[in-house]
Amino acid sequence: MSSLFLPRIIKLGEGCLTEVGKIAKELKVNHLFIVTGSLLSREPFRTIVEESIHKLGLRATYFSNIKREPTTEHLNAALVERENCGADCVVAIGGGSVIDLAKAVSVFSLNKSLRFDDIPAKDNLERLPLIAIPTTAGTGSEATKVMVITDVEKKIKKNPGHPNLIPDAAILDPILTVSLPKHITAYTGMDALAHAMEAYLSKKASPMSDLYALEAIRMIGESLPIAYENGNDVKAREKMLLGSCYAGLAFSNASTNLAHATARPLGTMYHIPHGLCVALLLPFVIEYGLEVSTDRYSTVAKCLGSTVTGRKEEIAADLIKIVRGFNSAFHIWEDGLGYIEHVETFEANLATLIADALSGNGIDTNQKIPTATDIEKIYKDLLLELQNGVWN
Numbered sequence: 001m002s003s004l005f006l007p008r009i010i011k012l013g014e015g016c017l018t019e020v021g022k023i024a025k026e027l028k029v030n031h032l033f034i035v036t037g038s039l040l041s042r043e044p045f046r047t048i049v050e051e052s053i054h055k056l057g058l059r060a061t062y063f064s065n066i067k068r069e070p071t072t073e074h075l076n077a078a079l080v081e082r083e084n085c086g087a088d089c090v091v092a093i094g095g096g097s098v099i100d101l102a103k104a105v106s107v108f109s110l111n112k113s114l115r116f117d118d119i120p121a122k123d124n125l126e127r128l129p130l131i132a133i134p135t136t137a138g139t140g141s142e143a144t145k146v147m148v149i150t151d152v153e154k155k156i157k158k159n160p161g162h163p164n165l166i167p168d169a170a171i172l173d174p175i176l177t178v179s180l181p182k183h184i185t186a187y188t189g190m191d192a193l194a195h196a197m198e199a200y201l202s203k204k205a206s207p208m209s210d211l212y213a214l215e216a217i218r219m220i221g222e223s224l225p226i227a228y229e230n231g232n233d234v235k236a237r238e239k240m241l242l243g244s245c246y247a248g249l250a251f252s253n254a255s256t257n258l259a260h261a262t263a264r265p266l267g268t269m270y271h272i273p274h275g276l277c278v279a280l281l282l283p284f285v286i287e288y289g290l291e292v293s294t295d296r297y298s299t300v301a302k303c304l305g306s307t308v309t310g311r312k313e314e315i316a317a318d319l320i321k322i323v324r325g326f327n328s329a330f331h332i333w334e335d336g337l338g339y340i341e342h343v344e345t346f347e348a349n350l351a352t353l354i355a356d357a358l359s360g361n362g363i364d365t366n367q368k369i370p371t372a373t374d375i376e377k378i379y380k381d382l383l384l385e386l387q388n389g390v391w392n
């Protein structure tokens, strides 16, 4: 049996940010706690949001004290402010970091003593009404049942999943993503591509998740190079936003796999942005699974425009080349090298990285189940690539 969980309302299109007030009204709330990054300090976005809210008699309190990927410290600070203002709805306007923080605020506002590890097993996870408005394309968090928060004490990323973590509404306005700089367009776009690919290649893939995954792969493959080259291309930005939302729906209803399992500890240890870390590991993870998923690999390669004809094995192998090609075009390798400069420390940290990767999500759902030695090879291959690669 397979199931499909998704937000109740999804709005898509240029200018649909104006809908925020109307949607809040539909959710029967009065006071919005708006979690946001720096984008909302820019006009015209602030005015659009304020007008949309105020004309319907709603109030808003803003929380923008989040400069990095979210931690338990951000969460505690946001919970105090939400409590003080008494808001009855949480709105996220930002990248995956902001959306995940908003998800956590919506849950922990009503469940003060809940622990992250207990979330997946809860029968009914109560939370405040939640509206997600992504400004990256992206994590797809506006459509997923997952939130990722770093526990600063334990120095690990917690990523509990529960269907009630899916926001009530997602607003996909491509204008919000036009200001993304090239490198963030690339990191977040490669993350979305990895979500769709890993969902399609997962043991938990279903006919329903496949539908979203394959369409996401097509849309992202076509529009990411365009959005990267010309950030003002609103059509390409819109395709990326919808593609990343579909990719989120796909992995939320299937799973992510080894690229995410290996990226999580590496990103935490070296403070590498999530999408960059996933993009760095993706080619090696694809190579690792090549011979067990030939059919599906060749379908993905075709969706990404492979021109190889002939045997399925050859088309499947082309997928590695295509993904490597994206990494080279988007300067992913060079950026990765900037974070992992010290080879000695990397080698010394390997055992911790491997243990952490094996203990988290995304291991059992691979078509080929990785051992510690397999994961060690993937990390070492990445290191070799960064040391010796010739990328252009």
Ligand SMILES: NC(=O)c1ccc[n+]([C@@H]2O[C@H](COP(=O)([O-])OP(=O)(O)OC[C@H]3O[C@@H](n4cnc5c(N)ncnc54)[C@H](O)[C@@H]3O)[C@@H](O)[C@H]2O)c1
Pocket (backbone or CB within 6 Å): 037, 038, 039, 067, 068, 069, 070, 094, 095, 096, 097, 098, 100, 135, 136, 137, 138, 139, 140, 141, 144, 145, 146, 147, 148, 176, 177, 178, 179, 180, 181, 184, 188, 191, 248, 274, 275
């Ligand atoms: N919940 C999920 O389903 C899910 C899935 C994948 C990743 N994640 C998590 O999401 C986080 C990463 O989110 P992300 O990749 O969207 O990046 P992000 O939210 O961390 O944003 C990256 C940077 O881009 C800036 N930014 C965001 N939107 C912008 C815009 N429109 N213009 C200019 N700058 C902008 C941010 O201020 C930040 O500096 C990580 O913590 C990751 O683990 C969550």
Ligand SMILES: [Zn+2]
Pocket (backbone or CB within 6 Å): 139, 191, 192, 195, 260, 274, 278
């Ligand atoms: Zn991801």
